[in-house]
Amino acid sequence: MKEPYPILIDIANKKIAVVGGGNVAARKVAGLLAKNAKVTVISPAISDKIDSAKVTWIKKKYERSLVENMELIFACTDNNDVNEQIVAEASQFQLVNNTSNKQQSSFYNLAVIEENGIMITVSTNGDSPSKAKQIKNKIKQWLSSSLS
Ligand SMILES: C[C@@]1(CC(=O)O)c2cc3[nH]c(cc4nc(cc5[nH]c(cc(n2)[C@H]1CCC(=O)O)[C@@](C)(CC(=O)O)[C@@H]5CCC(=O)O)C(CC(=O)O)=C4CCC(=O)O)c(CCC(=O)O)c3CC(=O)O
Ligand SMILES: NC(=O)C1=CN([C@@H]2O[C@H](COP(=O)(O)OP(=O)(O)OC[C@H]3O[C@@H](n4cnc5c(N)ncnc54)[C@H](O)[C@@H]3O)[C@@H](O)[C@H]2O)C=CC1
Structure with missing residues (x-):
C-alpha cells in the first residue's frame, strides 16, 4: 500500500474470518471481538489466548470454501504460502490482511x-x-x- 486512505469501519455483526489460531491471530481476534464482530477462526489448533466460547472455531486447515462468505479475512498462519493463497483466492469484494506480508494486504491495523x-x-x-x-x-x- 503506497497511499493508504484512513477510515473507521463498523464491524459489529459482520462475518470475519481469522485463518490461523496462534499469537498474532489472538491479538487480532481480541480487537475484533471488542467491536462485536462475528469471528470465525479457521485453524487446526487454537491458542488459549483466544476465547473459544466467543468465536466459531472451524478445526480445519484453510480452504477457500470456508471463507467465501466472509467480509474481511485475516491471514494469520505461520505458513507464508498459505497466507499468499488466501490473498490470491479472495474475491474482489473481500478485504484481506496478510499479516506476514504487508505488500499483499488490502488493509492494515493500527x-x-x-x-x-x-x-x-x-x-x-x-x-x-x-x-x-x-x-x-x-x-x-x-x-x-x-x-x-
Ligand atoms: C502492515 C501491518 C499489517 C497488520 O498486521 O495489520 C503489520 C505487519 C507486520 N507486523 C510484523 C511484526 C510485528 N507487529 C507487531 C505489532 C503490531 N502490528 C500492528 C500492525 C501492523 N503490522 C500493520 C502495520 C502497522 C503500521 O502501519 O505501523 C499493530 C500496530 C496493530 C495490530 O496488530 O493490531 C501491532 C501493535 C499493537 C499495539 O500494541 O498497539 C510487533 C510487535 C509486537 O507484537 O509486540 C511485531 C514484531 C516486531 C516487528 O517486526 O516490528 C510483521 C513482521 C512479521 C515477520 O516477518 O515475522 C509484519 C509483516 C510485514 O511487515 O510485512
Ligand atoms: N502482522 C502482525 O501484526 C504480525 C505478523 N507476524 C507474522 O504472523 C504469522 C503468524 O505468527 P504467530 O501467530 O506468532 O504464529 P503461531 O505459530 O503462533 O500460529 C500459527 C497458527 O497458524 C495455524 N496454521 C498453520 N497452517 C495452517 C493452515 N494451513 N490453515 C489454517 N491454520 C494454519 C497453526 O495451527 C497456528 O495456530 C507469521 O507469519 C509472522 O511472521 C508476526 C508478528 C506480528
Whole structure:
C-alpha cells in the first residue's frame, strides 16, 4: 500500500474470518471481538489466548470454501504460502490482511488508544509496527501525565 486512505469501519455483526489460531491471530481476534464482530477462526489448533466460547472455531486447515462468505479475512498462519493463497483466492469484494506480508494486504491495523470517547491511532504505513506500538505507548504516558 503506497497511499493508504484512513477510515473507521463498523464491524459489529459482520462475518470475519481469522485463518490461523496462534499469537498474532489472538491479538487480532481480541480487537475484533471488542467491536462485536462475528469471528470465525479457521485453524487446526487454537491458542488459549483466544476465547473459544466467543468465536466459531472451524478445526480445519484453510480452504477457500470456508471463507467465501466472509467480509474481511485475516491471514494469520505461520505458513507464508498459505497466507499468499488466501490473498490470491479472495474475491474482489473481500478485504484481506496478510499479516506476514504487508505488500499483499488490502488493509492494515493500527496501534490504538481509546479513552473517554476519543480514539488516537498510530501507523507507520507498515514500515515499522513495533515503532507504531512504541509511539502509541509514549502518547498514552503523555496523556495520563497531562491529565493528572
Ligand atoms: C502492515 C501491518 C499489517 C497488520 O498486521 O495489520 C503489520 C505487519 C507486520 N507486523 C510484523 C511484526 C510485528 N507487529 C507487531 C505489532 C503490531 N502490528 C500492528 C500492525 C501492523 N503490522 C500493520 C502495520 C502497522 C503500521 O502501519 O505501523 C499493530 C500496530 C496493530 C495490530 O496488530 O493490531 C501491532 C501493535 C499493537 C499495539 O500494541 O498497539 C510487533 C510487535 C509486537 O507484537 O509486540 C511485531 C514484531 C516486531 C516487528 O517486526 O516490528 C510483521 C513482521 C512479521 C515477520 O516477518 O515475522 C509484519 C509483516 C510485514 O511487515 O510485512
Ligand atoms: N502482522 C502482525 O501484526 C504480525 C505478523 N507476524 C507474522 O504472523 C504469522 C503468524 O505468527 P504467530 O501467530 O506468532 O504464529 P503461531 O505459530 O503462533 O500460529 C500459527 C497458527 O497458524 C495455524 N496454521 C498453520 N497452517 C495452517 C493452515 N494451513 N490453515 C489454517 N491454520 C494454519 C497453526 O495451527 C497456528 O495456530 C507469521 O507469519 C509472522 O511472521 C508476526 C508478528 C506480528
